[in-house]
Amino acid sequence: MNFVFFSPHFPENGADFCRGLKKAGATLLGIGDAHYDALPAVLKQSLDEYYRISDMEEYEQTFRAIGHFIHKWGRIDRFESLNEHWLELEAGIRTDFNIFGTKLDYVQNLKRKSRMRAFFRKSGVDIIPQRKCSDRAGALTFIRRVGYPVVVKPDSGSGASMTYKISNQRELNDFLASKPADVAFVMEQFIDGLVVTYDGLANRDGEVVLASTTHYDQSVMDVVNTDSHMSYVCMPTIDPRIEDAGRKILKAFDVRERFFHIELFQTRRDKRIIALEVNMRPPGAWITDAINYSYDVDVYQLWADMVVKDAAAERAKGKYFTAYASRKDHIRYRHDHQAVLAAHGDVIIRHQPIEKIFSKAMGNFAYQMRSKNLADLREAVRYIHAEAPAESAIVHADKLPQDAQP
Template sequence: MTMNIVFLSPHFPPNWYLFCVRLRNLGANVLGVADEPYELLHPDLRTALTEYYRVSDLHHYDEVLRALGYFTHRYGKIQRVDSLNEYWLETEARLRTDFNIEGPKITDLPGIKRKSEMKRLFTRAQVDVARGILAHSPAQVRAFAVEVGYPLVAKPDVGVGANHTYKITSDAELDAFLSRQPEGFLIEEYVHGVIQTFDGLADRDGEPVFFTSMQYSNGVLEVVNNDDDIYYLTERDIPPDLEQAGRRILKIFNVRERFFHFEFFRTPKGRLVALEVNMRPPGGLSIDMFNYAGNIDLYNAWANVLINHRVSIPPTRLYHVCYAGRKPFRSYALTHEEVLIRFGDCIVHHQPMHPLFHRAMGAYAYLIRSPDRAEVIAIAQEIQRLSVC
């Protein structure tokens, strides 16, 4: 039976059209819903879509609801709806609930949207977490600050990335934050460490058919707040405690037929602290990084998990792949042309990034590949080295 799969926002992020291409190659009816004019879609996306329903705004749920009603009338039962985008998780869940489509529904959202609920589930999975409270009153927050000390981190209980996330280092900064009446914010101790991730794709039974890990040069909070550069790289060897924690979290959150992106802090003393879960692929060019690291095709793997309920991916991680971003207001020691001349043998891909990614990831990206971890880091640092005035 031909599967009818609705893909929300198939044009963004820009490389997501490849998921639709792979679904169509496997015989699915791929039904797109977005507010982008049809003629502006990538040509390969237009070819992959069985039909496209344009709404005036994807935030208008009544329009999206009508789109699925139209598709159901025209093609029959919808088997899946997805966007692989955290921003549309609630829209997807509402549609699955209203049309009885398999996958996470409205009742499943708290655990994958609310950071406070994530912390509760992390604890159930026997994974360490930062101490934290939901802000209900200034007195409660001030008492917490006295208990754990500065710095603190304040972030929305429901939020994406480092948006509206603040580092608080003094009583004065805390007073300024509390003056904004921050209901719905999670207040946590600041954990010093590097970000490590556990990323992958789970099959229909919840088993990871692919998993890997990345490490970041800086925290996303610091990069966004200071407008710094960032690089991050895939690992060839996954720390055993990270894999064990990741697998426990997979089971507690009942992840099935989905990508996952779990974030942790690794402290200087080796403590592993769970930060948050994301039931989607990591952003930017991360899927492409994983593909280059193992000479695989995760766009196709995800499509196979949905259509055929199985996929075989070689477990070998052949390379480290490092993402290095640059920002236009910085004066770099090497021009773009000099970067390609010096490191072209190791740069497997480079491109401008969408403006929405500029603050966190830079305006221009380079993907650096080598079996040698130290080499990709050295090249990334050289690409981001600033000129001396």
């Protein structure tokens, strides 16, 4: 298999996917804007050839790179980035070169929230009342139907960017006055609930070969808009209602040979499951590694073996809870990094800064923790997120000397 990986250097786990592809036996060809010398060693060892372009947003440069690869290596069998930002570019290249996978005639169904709804209806999973928000009259008509509060978000977008809760007429006026004219928005009824996910791999026949679920502790919209920290837990077992909804949605979208990341609302009052959106890519925010830790698998290799060899491993069973807790630089925390490690080092398996482009949602620094006891992880998250008293010195808690911590 000749596999072209677009942007293998970013995000950083692209190198893990490339490692898996090489081990599975693919001829691996990379396209990116980083200089070859700047690539991590594991990525250099995986790539059979790397083609540098100056602007990854310029389609013609990628088109020429594919032409070069075909001339040298023969037919290209797969073209992927595993990144939502490049969905349309991927679909264009696949269409122009007749490469397996999603083409231009289908990709908007995976990008636009308004287009996803037809597939949610087909699946039979509950959906949120929604309409396109193009003008004041349409917005007011919708609000008269569902009432305040409502949520507005870009029709095409991810990560809660430009997503807002609107609770009254003043906030609606502010949104309409400030929203970018070139961005299409949708308006949805506000749901009092939290996001749960159905994540995993579907093989070439559309069969689920790996599945997991992650439960968020906060609204990602609120995390982004209030610049707060966040936490989630990847669970070792999946609520049957989440599994049922996820499988119905996968069938409606006819997902094959792909990662899937399906976001659902679970209502606080009655735990009802409601379809939110689909992302045909690996989940972000370290969730791929959370799946590895919870299920004792190598999801990067499982995906590569599925793609290259159409391999079908026995579906893994969960063994651990895996939690994520982030910190924001502007928040003063009660316990510094060394105190966190001293108190909860027995469950912490990873800690490091977050790439700036992802920090609004994921935090500036994060901890990942694993345990068979969920209570231990909940206590660690509370400890990590505990904020310093208001009267403490006005410096970031992590900058204080160890002996000066409250």
